[in-house]
Amino acid sequence: MGMKIGIFDSGLGGLSVLNEALSKLSEHEFLYYADVKNVPYGQKSRDEILKFSFDAVKFLIENGANAVVVACNTATSVAIKELRANLSVPIIGMEPAVKKAHDLSHNDALKTLVIATPVTVNGAKLKELITNLNAKDKTELLALPRLVNFAEKAEFESENVKSYLKEELGKFDLSKFDFLVLGCTHFNYFKDSLREILPPNVSIIDGNEGTIKRLISELKLQISSANLTPNVNFFYSGDEVQEQSELERISRNLARLEKMRAIS
Numbered sequence: 001m002g003m004k005i006g007i008f009d010s011g012l013g014g015l016s017v018l019n020e021a022l023s024k025l026s027e028h029e030f031l032y033y034a035d036v037k038n039v040p041y042g043q044k045s046r047d048e049i050l051k052f053s054f055d056a057v058k059f060l061i062e063n064g065a066n067a068v069v070v071a072c073n074t075a076t077s078v079a080i081k082e083l084r085a086n087l088s089v090p091i092i093g094m095e096p097a098v099k100k101a102h103d104l105s106h107n108d109a110l111k112t113l114v115i116a117t118p119v120t121v122n123g124a125k126l127k128e129l130i131t132n133l134n135a136k137d138k139t140e141l142l143a144l145p146r147l148v149n150f151a152e153k154a155e156f157e158s159e160n161v162k163s164y165l166k167e168e169l170g171k172f173d174l175s176k177f178d179f180l181v182l183g184c185t186h187f188n189y190f191k192d193s194l195r196e197i198l199p200p201n202v203s204i205i206d207g208n209e210g211t212i213k214r215l216i217s218e219l220k221l222q223i224s225s226a227n228l229t230p231n232v233n234f235f236y237s238g239d240e241v242q243e244q245s246e247l248e249r250i251s252r253n254l255a256r257l258e259k260m261r262a263i264s
Contacts, residue, residue: 002028006060006068011039013186014071019257020208030232037237040148041074042117053079077123096183097207116183118143151186182206191263
């Protein structure tokens, strides 16, 4: 018996989490909620993000979701505790894969660079995570607010994007790092551009796989290898997406993310 799983993001970044979910859970039904009216969250106030997150998650539950993945690091960072305290279905959040980088790093001299939105970078949740891992000296944080806007405009490989990334990453001596953590689901669209800029000693990791593993274990789901035609309904801030042009845009984005999955 398939379940209905809700996935919520400020925009189309969380499609990278949906893509990961579809690769392992194709017999379930998915509801994907992109809050396009309010994207990007990374520059909004905590109260606004809290309200948007509640609106989205409640909407998904009202539409039959048995569990919800908050596929947005910014919303997780601000709202996950309150969502869990007030709503009765399992709610899975995203956190930057700092622990994964920490576990994979075999060289104490090398650092991890976490790129995320300003809200995530300045938030208590990420700092807590880093402190709990005793990874303060090994972790640098960089806010890349413009990347979300580029992603929402489907601008992935332009000169603007590349020069922005070069300039921002150029603030660090990248020979001293072994991991780049994508701390925002929107950043998965840029793995190829990042790979071009990063030296070979730096691996790229994201939290998508870990998040879907948590979903699977929390709901005690079986991984299905059957490649069924995915059953997904898409919503933009509470309105079902039915225009062919938007559905095509979503499937172009999913196709790009599928290519990006292979890049590390």
